[in-house]
Amino acid sequence: MAELIExxxxxxxxxxxxxxxxxxxxxxxxLDRIAESDGDIRAFLHVDTSGALAAANAVDERRRSGEPLGxxxxxxxxMKDVVVTRGLPTTSGSKILxxxxxxxxxxxxxxxxxxxIVMLGKTNMDEFAMGSSTENSAYQVTRNPxxxxxxxxGSSGGSSAAVxxxxxxxxxxxxxxxxxxxxxxVTGIVGHKPTYGAVSxxxxxxxSSSLDQAGPFARTVTDTxxxxxxxAGHDPLDSxxxxxxxxxxxxxxxxxxxxxxxxxxxxxVRELTGLGGGYQQGVLDSFRDAVAILESLGAEVVEVSCPxxxxxxxxxxxxxxxxxxxxxxxxxxxxxxxRAGDDGSRSLEEVMSLTRERGFGPEVKxxxxxxxxxxxSGYYDAYxxxxxxxxxxxxxxxxxxFTQADVLVSPTSPFVAFGVGERxxxxxxxxxxxxxxxxxxxxxxxxxSVPCGLSDETGPALPVGLQIMAPAMADDRCFRVAASFxxxxxxxNGQILAGRSRSGSAGSGTAGNGTDGANR
Amino acid sequence: MAxxxxxxxxxxxxxxxxxxxxxxxxxxxxxxRIGDVAAADIRPTSHAVPLENVxxxxxxxxxxxxxxxxxxxxxxEDDRFRVPQILGEEE
Numbered sequence: 001m002a003e004l005i006e007x008x009x010x011x012x013x014x015x016x017x018x019x020x021x022x023x024x025x026x027x028x029x030x031l032d033r034i035a036e037s038d039g040d041i042r043a044f045l046h047v048d049t050s051g052a053l054a055a056a057n058a059v060d061e062r063r064r065s066g067e068p069l070g071x072x073x074x075x076x077x078x079m080k081d082v083v084v085t086r087g088l089p090t091t092s093g094s095k096i097l098x099x100x101x102x103x104x105x106x107x108x109x110x111x112x113x114x115x116x117i118v119m120l121g122k123t124n125m126d127e128f129a130m131g132s133s134t135e136n137s138a139y140q141v142t143r144n145p146x147x148x149x150x151x152x153x154g155s156s157g158g159s160s161a162a163v164x165x166x167x168x169x170x171x172x173x174x175x176x177x178x179x180x181x182x183x184x185x186v187t188g189i190v191g192h193k194p195t196y197g198a199v200s201x202x203x204x205x206x207x208s209s210s211l212d213q214a215g216p217f218a219r220t221v222t223d224t225x226x227x228x229x230x231x232a233g234h235d236p237l238d239s240x241x242x243x244x245x246x247x248x249x250x251x252x253x254x255x256x257x258x259x260x261x262x263x264x265x266x267x268x269v270r271e272l273t274g275l276g277g278g279y280q281q282g283v284l285d286s287f288r289d290a291v292a293i294l295e296s297l298g299a300e301v302v303e304v305s306c307p308x309x310x311x312x313x314x315x316x317x318x319x320x321x322x323x324x325x326x327x328x329x330x331x332x333x334x335x336x337x338x339r340a341g342d343d344g345s346r347s348l349e350e351v352m353s354l355t356r357e358r359g360f361g362p363e364v365k366x367x368x369x370x371x372x373x374x375x376x377s378g379y380y381d382a383y384x385x386x387x388x389x390x391x392x393x394x395x396x397x398x399x400x401x402f403t404q405a406d407v408l409v410s411p412t413s414p415f416v417a418f419g420v421g422e423r424x425x426x427x428x429x430x431x432x433x434x435x436x437x438x439x440x441x442x443x444x445x446x447x448x449s450v451p452c453g454l455s456d457e458t459g460p461a462l463p464v465g466l467q468i469m470a471p472a473m474a475d476d477r478c479f480r481v482a483a484s485f486x487x488x489x490x491x492x493n494g495q496i497l498a499g500r501s502r503s504g505s506a507g508s509g510t511a512g513n514g515t516d517g518a519n520r
Numbered sequence: 521m522a523x524x525x526x527x528x529x530x531x532x533x534x535x536x537x538x539x540x541x542x543x544x545x546x547x548x549x550x551x552x553r554i555g556d557v558a559a560a561d562i563r564p565t566s567h568a569v570p571l572e573n574v575x576x577x578x579x580x581x582x583x584x585x586x587x588x589x590x591x592x593x594x595x596x597e598d599d600r601f602r603v604p605q606i607l608g609e610e611e
Contacts, residue, residue, distance in 0.1 A: 103588035196568045210566040236576040242569050314551040325528060332529075334601050339594035348604040353531035365530055366540060369521075370547060372528040386554050388564030393557065395565055427543055428550060444568025472568035 004029035006499075009075045009169040009223040016074035019063065023056035023074030027118050030076045034120065034167045040148055042140045043162040045081050046089050047121035052076065055118045062116070071226055071250075073116030078162040078171035081122040082129055083214065084203045085109050092205040093125040093137040093155075096359025097337045106203020107235045108172065108214055115230045120168055123158025127361045128328065129179055129207045130320075131155050132433035135424055136363045143420070144187060146501050147460050150417040153183030153433075156217070160187040163217050164501055170227050171217045176208050177316050178413075178437025180215050181449040185412035185465025188451045188497045190224040190482065191217045193437075195472050196444030197242040200235035208323040209240075211316075211441050219498035221450060221483045222257070225249040228475070247476035256483030262298035264481065266291070267405025271309040272436050279414040282455025286464035287411045290452040293488050294409070294481070304404050306397035311390050312438040317431060318374050318387040319442070325371025328364070331356060366427065395443040402471045407481050410436045412449040412465030416458060440469050448478040450485055451497035463497060 004026055007015070015021045031049055038044055059074040079085060082092045084102040086109070091097040105113070112119060126136035134142045134157025142157045144150040145165035152161035156173030160183035163171050173180040175193035184191025192215045199214050206212060216227035228249050235241045268291065274284050295301050333339040333355035334348075341354035360368070374383035401408055414435055423429040440447040452466035466485065470477035490496055521541050525532045532540070586599060595602040 100592050103584050103592065197571075239574040240567060240571065242571070308557070311554060311557055314554040317547065317551050318554060329529075333594060334603055335589075336592040337594065342595065342604050346604060348606050349529065350531075351604045353526075353529045356529055357531040357533075360530070362536075362539075365528075365532065365536070366543060366547075368528045368530065369524050369540060370544060372524050373544075373548070376524075376527070382555060383551075385564065386557070386559060388566060389559035389562040390554060390557050391565040392562050393559065395568075427547055431547075443565075 005033045005166045007169065008220045009072055009218060010226060012075050012169060013069070013072050016059065017063065017069050023059040023118060024053060026074060027052045027056035027076055027120070030120055030168055037165055037167060040143060041145060041161050041165045041167070042142050043078065043123055043158040043165065043167060044121045045091065045093075045124050045139055045158065048088055048119060051088065052118050052120050055113070059116045059118070070115045072170070072230060074118060075170060076118045076120050076168045077112060078120055078123045078159055078168040079109070079112070080156050080159045080171070080173050081125055082174050082205050083109055083172060084205065085119070085122065088122060090122065090205070091139070092129070093127040093139065094359065094361070094364070095138040095338065096331050096355070100336050104203065107200035107237060108231050109203060111230055112172070117170070117230065123156070123162055123171060125158055126155035127364050128205065128324065129155040129174055129176055130324070130363050130367055132178065132182055132430055133418070133423065134158060135420065136361060138361050141420055144417045146188065146417065146462055150419055150462070151186070153186040153413075153417065155179040156183050159217055160184055160189060160191065163187070163189050163219060164498060169218060170223060172214060172227075172231070173217055174204060174212055174214045175441065176211045176320060177441045178434040180217065181437045181447060181465065181467060182413045182433055184217055184449040185451075186417040186463060188463030188501055189217055189219050190221055190448065190450050191215065192224050192228055192448040192475070192478065193440065193446060194228065194232060194475055195242070195246070195446045197240050198246050198446070198475065199231045200238040200241050202235055202237040206327040208320040209327060210323060211320060220496055221479060221486045222253050224448070225253045225479050242473070247474065249476050249479040252476035252480040253483040256480035257487045259484070260298040261294060261481065261484050264299045264407070265405040266294050266299045266301050266481070267304040267401055267408045268301060269309065269401070269408050269410050270303055270305045271307065272410035274414065278432065278435070279411065280416065280455065280457055282457030283411050283414060283416065283464050286453035286455055287466065290466045290485070291409065293485060297484055297488055302405055304401040304408065306394070306401055306439065308390060308393040308397050309439045312394060312442055313431065313435060315387040315390040315394070315442055316434065316438045317370070318383050319391070321367040321371035322374045322384045323371070325368045325375060328368055331359065363427070391442045394439050398439070398443050398445055398471070406470075407477050408469040410467045410469070412436055412467040416455050416462040416464060418458075436467055443472075445472050446470050446475040446478050448482050450482040452485070452489070454497070
């Protein structure tokens with residue numbers, strides 16, 4: 001069944017709808033792939049074999065009875081463990097929620113189920129989505145399918161690795177400061193962070209409420225758009241949900257794939273081109289090649305300046321810890337999760353402190369303490385208040401830039417996938433992973449990462465991502481340009497980049513090592 | 521540091537306090553440049569598409585079943601969450 005796992009989601013759904021293959025066969029092929037590869041990859045925290053087969057069977061029955069099926073019915077999906085799923089364990093990568101089985105579905109879980117998408121299980125992540133390598137998970141370290149000694153990015157590293165390793169054609173991540181885009185970039189797949197408010201946050205275990213957005217991963221731009229279309233839309237259960245229908249991103253992909261970029265103005269953000277150092281040369285080379293491809297497609301390339309982007313890292317690492325210190329106060333040892341030290345002699349407050357000490361990992365504790373400090377009386381205005389104002393200046397920079405350009409581009413991450421353990425001891429070395437993705441997070445604007453090439457600067461050939469940013473509510477522009485770019489990439493290279501981790505043509509023989517070959 | 525940990529309800533160990541103190545210094549040092557931006561007259565931002573007075577129809581919807589909610593609790597007694605003592609003996 002190797003060929004079933006290599007199909008993209010759109011093709012898989014078409015074959016199921018045509019009765020050429022059953023949804024159960026498709027689900028089983030992916031479950032087999034997980035069983036065979038996840039000992040190495042460790043993308044999943046929980047695999048729901050019986051639930052997946054039951055959901056697939058329901059799709060097959062609907063088809064047999066002649067019911068119309070949606071464009072992704074029967075397609076398997078891996079769900080990040082930060083999204084609550086009724087009846088399926090949900091931990092957010094934390095020991096404090098070990099064994100918790102939610103009594104309700106997140107809105108996006110409900111939408112996925114209603115679309116007939118088959119949930120295979122829950123994927124590993126940095127604890128409460130705090131991190132850029134998935135090494136902050138309390139459970140396991142997920143490996144990059146391109147090179148098992150490296151990280152798959154984070155915080156949605158289980159979801160990116162699952163798609164890159166052909167364990168699922170689709171997955172869902174969440175992006176607070178880059179946690180969809182950076183893992184997509186370093187595993188050679190597509191990932192989209194929607195406009196803040198485009199996708200409901202109801203049922204996402206909150207990290208930083210004014211930044212968190214869920215979004216799709218897939219190996220192709222079309223599949224990413226199809227999943228975005230399932231997820232997006234107004235939800236009365238989320239008061240920050242935008243009460244108007246979003247753009248038709250599937251139509252935008254069709255337009256982009258079938259046309260060049262004549263008349264499209266592409267802005268290169270000077271502040272995100274590594275002028276101050278800190279970017280790998282291989283990433284910058286790949287980015288330059290990507291811009292040349294956009295130009296060859298007829299795009300008008302201009303340079304824009306967004307001076308306040310230089311403050312994005314500082315603003316983010318005040319806002320996110322502040323909001324997390326408040327959100328994570330709900331883990332109080334009373335209503336769900338762990339309780340430690342409750343021996344009858346200790347007060348609620350002591351039990352709470354002992355539980356949180358035992359249940360949270362070091363990065364979570366660090367951020368809670370920074371946030372507690374930044375929000376404390378006397379510091380609030382200088383830190384959180386000031387950071388929220390800097391967000392306005394960053395959004396103003398975007399607004400000005402979008403008068404000169406229709407979309408903005410940059411590398412998605414300054415580096416390719418780094419080695420497991422390489423950056424864990426130094427929080428700041430981990431935080432700079434987010435340099436390119438933070439501005440769109442802070443402004444709430446949409447941004448997609450699409451694979452744009454390989455860099456062998458640090459050893460084996462590893463994927464590099466191109467970030468395409470658009471104004472709020474204009475997610476369709478991200479998809480249109482990404483689709484044009486992907487079509488040009490395939491015309492030059494014969495296949496999408498994600499295909500190369502499996503075909504072993506990624507240059508050095510170590511690419512795809514250990515995830516590949518065994519069943520071929 | 522110990523005061524912050526207390527405010528955050530984290531019973532951190534001495535070793536952790538030492539480790540975090542160094543790291544928090546570095547992190548706070550690098551975010552302090554936020555103060556260099558002249559932003560006195562700037563309004564704060566928290567949403568790409570500002571929304572105001574968000575409300576939804578006041579309709580009765582079923583609550584989650586009590587047993588489903590209590591099933592996830594660390595301790596339950598008499599169909600309720602069981603909570604450790606709230607007041608110490610000296611209070």
